Amino acid sequence: MTKKDCKPHFDLQVKERETSEAIVKAMVKQNNMTVGMPTTRTVAKRMRMKAPELYKMLRKHGVLTKNEYGYWFCERYDNMGLARMRYFIYFDGDGDQCLKQYPVWTEKGVKLIKEIVDEQRAN
Numbered sequence: 001m002t003k004k005d006c007k008p009h010f011d012l013q014v015k016e017r018e019t020s021e022a023i024v025k026a027m028v029k030q031n032n033m034t035v036g037m038p039t040t041r042t043v044a045k046r047m048r049m050k051a052p053e054l055y056k057m058l059r060k061h062g063v064l065t066k067n068e069y070g071y072w073f074c075e076r077y078d079n080m081g082l083a084r085m086r087y088f089i090y091f092d093g094d095g096d097q098c099l100k101q102y103p104v105w106t107e108k109g110v111k112l113i114k115e116i117v118d119e120q121r122a123n
Helices: 014-032 040-046 051-060 107-122
Strands: 064-067 070-073 083-091 097-105
Touching (some): 014 083, 040 097, 040 107, 051 064, 051 107, 097 107
Parallel strands (some): 070 097
Antiparallel strands (some): 064 070, 083 097
16 A cells, blocks of 8 residues: 555545535634644744654654644543644645644643653653
């Protein structure tokens, strides 16, 4: 299986158009509920870090995992109210529609991140 086979693809042919539009509407609704929530980049800046460094730290501590679609919460931290997922759709070089997702953090999530960063810096 190639990487191209694994990425999300919304086929906009006539018979599948309604399903694709419903998915997009659901993603827009979810994104609207995340307005004002800080991204990992924003939280990283507050901690005087860069986002890739913070993502790496969160993955190392078992908070997040990553696949070709974006970041996901590991089972232990899922459904704890630490963050919501924000989605975006883009077109790749072949013109295929693709999906990525990333977390935006609640106050509870930012507090956990601060604890992890402080613990890491203390060591």
